[in-house]
Amino acid sequence: MTLSDRTNCPCGSASPLAGCCGRYHAGEPAPTPEALMRSRYSAFVLELADYLLATWHPSTRPSNLEPDPATLWKRLEVLESGEKSERGWVHFRATFREGRRWSMLEESSRFVREAGRWFYLDGNPVVHRLKPGRNSPCPCGSGRKFKACCGASH
Numbered sequence: 001m002t003l004s005d006r007t008n009c010p011c012g013s014a015s016p017l018a019g020c021c022g023r024y025h026a027g028e029p030a031p032t033p034e035a036l037m038r039s040r041y042s043a044f045v046l047e048l049a050d051y052l053l054a055t056w057h058p059s060t061r062p063s064n065l066e067p068d069p070a071t072l073w074k075r076l077e078v079l080e081s082g083e084k085s086e087r088g089w090v091h092f093r094a095t096f097r098e099g100r101r102w103s104m105l106e107e108s109s110r111f112v113r114e115a116g117r118w119f120y121l122d123g124n125p126v127v128h129r130l131k132p133g134r135n136s137p138c139p140c141g142s143g144r145k146f147k148a149c150c151g152a153s154h
Helices: 021-025 033-046 049-054
Strands: 071-084 087-098 101-114 117-123 126-130
Touching: 021 033, 033 049, 033 071, 033 087, 033 101, 033 117
Parallel strands: none
Antiparallel strands: 071 087, 087 101, 101 117, 101 126
16 A cells, blocks of 8 residues: 555545545546646646646646745645536635735636647636634634644744
8 A cells, every 4th residue: 555545535525535635646638627726736746747737738838847846735625616618617716825924825726628638728816815813713714723733833
């Protein structure tokens, strides 16, 4: 049994990585725009730049992508998703930390299906700064107070 067989998937599904987003990282096509978006979030967490580029539509794909190791992705919330014919969308929030700073990226992403595979096309990301108080719920989504969770080390 490998680490990815035992580790929960970063996308928040509570399923093992290997049976969730890990199978898409290994080459299986994601069946829906939401599955692709979740696997891309997991790829950001795991710093899988090659996967991110491979699942980005060629018309909007950057020439390279360097994940920032200072960015620690902590939580994904899918607010809405759907598809109609060869087009799809996902509205999500992703919470992250850079040093002691907490932020939330909110985006409505567009996807397109070509030759049976979904690709990320583009989105309209907006980043909001978060300022969790000691007694606030932790932004990581644990359900614990910030001071007893991610804020305990500060």
